[in-house]
Amino acid sequence: MARRAVVGAAGLLCLVLGTSVALSSQETPVVRIESSAHGSATDGPASGPAASTGTTGTTGTTGAPAPPAPKALPASEPTRLLIPSAGVDAPVTGLGLNADGTVQVPPADRAGEVGWYRNGPTPGETGPAVLVGHYDTVHGPAVFHGVPKLRPGDLIQVRRADGTTADFKVRSLLQAAKDRFPTDAVYGDTPAPALRLITCGGSIGSDGHWTDNIIVLADPA
Secondary structure, X not given: OOOOEEEOOOOOOOOOOEEEOOOOOOOOOOXXXXXXXXXXXXXXOOOOOOEEEEOOOOOOOOOOXXXXXXXXXXXXXXXXXXXXXXXXXXXXXXXXXXXXXXXXXXXXXXXXXXXXXXXXXXEOEEEEEEEEOOOEEOOEEOOOOOHHHOOOOOEEXXXXXXXXXXXXXXXXXXXXXXXXXXXXXXXXXXXXXXXXXXXXXXXXXXXXXXXXXXXXXXEEO
């Protein structure tokens, strides 16, 4: 599966992702957060250096066989995202590419929608399915406002067009400076289904930009 590149531009929105679908092995993908036009960062996620919360593995018996990979589902577009512990029960819309090669995002007047990058896997397929949402806009808190508070083990459910539901559980949260986006951890190929949630975070700088991305890494439940 080809690696996906990510760039962005969002005007007054807090988050946007753009993806080049024809990335050569010499290019370096980039993600950045654009202007959010806020007066202060007092309501934003905790600021600080790039960090990770949660655990990425468990202790087991030496020499024990690895558990079988979770069974992948056939392709089916996501229709709704439910994250009970973050207060998310929202429709999902497919995101295409703008003329400049950046991914479209739900507009500010539909900040309650989640965007799925439709050139990647659907949730439940093998590989990392990517869902993006605004933390807030100039109009106030948005669909992913509670996402930075997720904890390992929290349930994420993605309803799909074929009537099935892909269940995931949070493995870890990453906070990364916008110029140090962990591309491989987010977009790198996986041997089983995986889910990534991306929103903005950190603090609001003097230039009105969010400093970081908040990224949720989730595995099949």
